Amino acid sequence: MSTRMQNNTRLRFDLQMIASWIRSGSRVIGLGCGEGELLEHLKTQKQVRETGIEIVEQRVVRCIEKGLSVIQGDINEEVGDYPDDTFDYVILSQTLQQVYDPLALIRSMLRIGKKAIVSFPNFGHWHVRMQILFTGHAPVTPQLPYTWYATPNIRVLSIKDFRAFADEVGFRIQKEVAINTDKQDKSGRIVSVLPNLRATYGIFLISRK
Secondary structure, eight states: OEEEEEOOSSSOHHHHHHHHTSOTTOEEEEETOTTOHHHHHHHHHHOOEEEEEESOHHHHHHHHHTTOOEEESOHHHHGGGSOTTOEEEEEEESOGGGOSOHHHHHHHHHHHEEEEEEEEEOTTSHHHHHHHHHHOSOOOOSSSOOOTTTOOOOOOOOHHHHHHHHHHHTEEEEEEEEEEEOTTSSEEEEEOSSHHHHOSEEEEEEEEO
16 A cells, blocks of 8 residues: 655655654755755754765755855765764765765765665666566666666666665664655655555665664
8 A cells, every 4th residue: 555645845755755754953964965955955944954965066056055065075985084973864865876885885874874864766666677578678767767878877776675785784774665756756655565566766764783
């Protein structure tokens, strides 16, 4: 059974779900924070102490224009500059599939933060499977809109893969949710039955064991 949710906010549905897990007044860092939509929401609605890292200069400029504390840099390198437990939450939204060394980054996230939130497109979704089965081509979907030669994604993972990854490398999954969204990602629903087959995104709240 799936639960449909909709919010009038401009925030993407997956970011709405992440925001709902953040406690007010927390120390938060967003890795690959884009133009700061989530950080801005958390700052204004939950009074968090925000920090962000983004590699694209124009996006950093947009964040600064919004009054956000964001630096330009490579997240894989910049996280090493922070002491242990600097943040309450470290957020990596829809970026894990583009990371060269996911294990090293997640370990760094759990070193500098008490908790981490990770989200990613689910490559186990039935639409992806059917495209491969019936066309024999690399899939192109609304969540994975790139052709194979132009995609920034260098990792292929599903919700089940991430659960197995947690068991193998030794971090705790405190909370998880699987979702589907509309084409604009503004509304969506929580998928509770067969999430690895039916959900387009997985979102996980993790911590050290």
